Amino acid sequence: MGRKRGFDLGDVLEVVRDQFWDHGYEGTSTYDLMDATGLGKGSIYKAFGNKHDLYLRALTEYSEGLVTQARAALSPEAGGSPRARVENYLTAIARSFSAQSPRRGCFLTKGTVDLADNDEPVAEVARNAFARIATSFAEAVEAGQSAGEIAPDVDAAAVGYLFVSVIRGIDTLSRSGIAEPVLLGVVRTAMAAIPGPGIAA
Amino acid sequence: MGRKRGFDLGDVLEVVRDQFWDHGYEGTSTYDLMDATGLGKGSIYKAFGNKHDLYLRALTEYSEGLVTQARAALSPEAGGSPRARVENYLTAIARSFSAQSPRRGCFLTKGTVDLADNDEPVAEVARNAFARIATSFAEAVEAGQSAGEIAPDVDAAAVGYLFVSVIRGIDTLSRSGIAEPVLLGVVRTAMAAIPGPGIAA
DNA sequence: GACTTTGTGGACCACCTGGTCAACTAACGG
DNA sequence: CCGTTAGTTGACCAGGTGGTCCACAAAGTC
Numbered sequence: 001m002g003r004k005r006g007f008d009l010g011d012v013l014e015v016v017r018d019q020f021w022d023h024g025y026e027g028t029s030t031y032d033l034m035d036a037t038g039l040g041k042g043s044i045y046k047a048f049g050n051k052h053d054l055y056l057r058a059l060t061e062y063s064e065g066l067v068t069q070a071r072a073a074l075s076p077e078a079g080g081s082p083r084a085r086v087e088n089y090l091t092a093i094a095r096s097f098s099a100q101s102p103r104r105g106c107f108l109t110k111g112t113v114d115l116a117d118n119d120e121p122v123a124e125v126a127r128n129a130f131a132r133i134a135t136s137f138a139e140a141v142e143a144g145q146s147a148g149e150i151a152p153d154v155d156a157a158a159v160g161y162l163f164v165s166v167i168r169g170i171d172t173l174s175r176s177g178i179a180e181p182v183l184l185g186v187v188r189t190a191m192a193a194i195p196g197p198g199i200a201a
Numbered sequence: 202m203g204r205k206r207g208f209d210l211g212d213v214l215e216v217v218r219d220q221f222w223d224h225g226y227e228g229t230s231t232y233d234l235m236d237a238t239g240l241g242k243g244s245i246y247k248a249f250g251n252k253h254d255l256y257l258r259a260l261t262e263y264s265e266g267l268v269t270q271a272r273a274a275l276s277p278e279a280g281g282s283p284r285a286r287v288e289n290y291l292t293a294i295a296r297s298f299s300a301q302s303p304r305r306g307c308f309l310t311k312g313t314v315d316l317a318d319n320d321e322p323v324a325e326v327a328r329n330a331f332a333r334i335a336t337s338f339a340e341a342v343e344a345g346q347s348a349g350e351i352a353p354d355v356d357a358a359a360v361g362y363l364f365v366s367v368i369r370g371i372d373t374l375s376r377s378g379i380a381e382p383v384l385l386g387v388v389r390t391a392m393a394a395i396p397g398p399g400i401a402a
Numbered sequence: 403g404a405c406t407t408t409g410t411g412g413a414c415c416a417c418c419t420g421g422t423c424a425a426c427t428a429a430c431g432g
Numbered sequence: 433c434c435g436t437t438a439g440t441t442g443a444c445c446a447g448g449t450g451g452t453c454c455a456c457a458a459a460g461t462c
Contacts, residue, residue, distance in 0.1 A: 006440075024315060026228040042442080112377050114225065116304075155390060161374070168373040172310055173365065176317045193393040202460055202461080207410075243411060
């Protein structure tokens, strides 16, 4: 019943997300959102409630996508050995950050640093996404250990969070304009956290 | 000649820095700065130019302090073996982030994620600080290699940036409320990047 | 104690902020 | 084709925005 919505929710959320991504929460005004979406203020508020709800929804959708992407890249279906999948995924992320122009890193990092400090809903979205991505890394590491490719004494769960940290770290570094080879060096050296099963120190 | 300034520049910069740290660049208004410093708007603008200059100055001062602190913690004077100095420094940072209430992480991370994307002066401050901290780590690693404590095939420069990345990473994680033991696990596993000189894989 | 110079405080400016509202428009059921 | 429901639009609101300006206050010079 009633009039049909004249726009697609998902499309608008993507446009909105890009605005928040590029200019931050406080730096994005309702007029910026109107301009970017082509919608009237009333339509936006009717569909999403208020600015904060809209932000949270865009961020949530984005972080779900991130988790899905991490799972896909780290699962056996992605091909390659577990250790190679980890390295390929991290390398792809480092390259994608470097290729951005203008630089914008990852929206989840932006949202976390922007708001999570004193915005519990945002913090929860971030914590959740970080935990699930860390788990995906941990599962890949465990697979590598089962296959005899990764040393069995590695703490898979801890290393999962290490890789999540490294991603957030190269994100921040890339935002400052640090060059791609440096970021790739970070990824390369981070791989030492999952050494082969040789007689390690 | 002329009236004396009625406040200390350094004191005011610290107060201002805390405001920007807690609320971000866009989230801090000139009125917030007036309230926090107790100064009139005219005095602030007279002393610092405009909001952006003021921010940049607070950030620059902060990042110089960070670099100094990193150098002190990683230099031989800090005591302990090179490898221990690295681990102690990273551990201290992880603990300090966890102890914050409210959470606020590191101001340099905040500034970088907030503005560096499209603010070259801020990006330069960040790039510079990251590079110098990475160098401090690298020097400690080289010292460890000379002392036979760290495997000689480790790429000290790359590992320096890895540790900088890890700090930025645990910063972001801690902002989302991830617990201290997890952050300490990240530090512990990151230490695998500078293994002892045994027969490594 | 005038004069110059620098610092201070707050009024003031033009404009932007997030959010609301009421008149209006489209789609469906009967 | 008429009521009901939901979506759209733009005017409107109260208060906040970064920045400027000017009358005034202190400090040093002669």
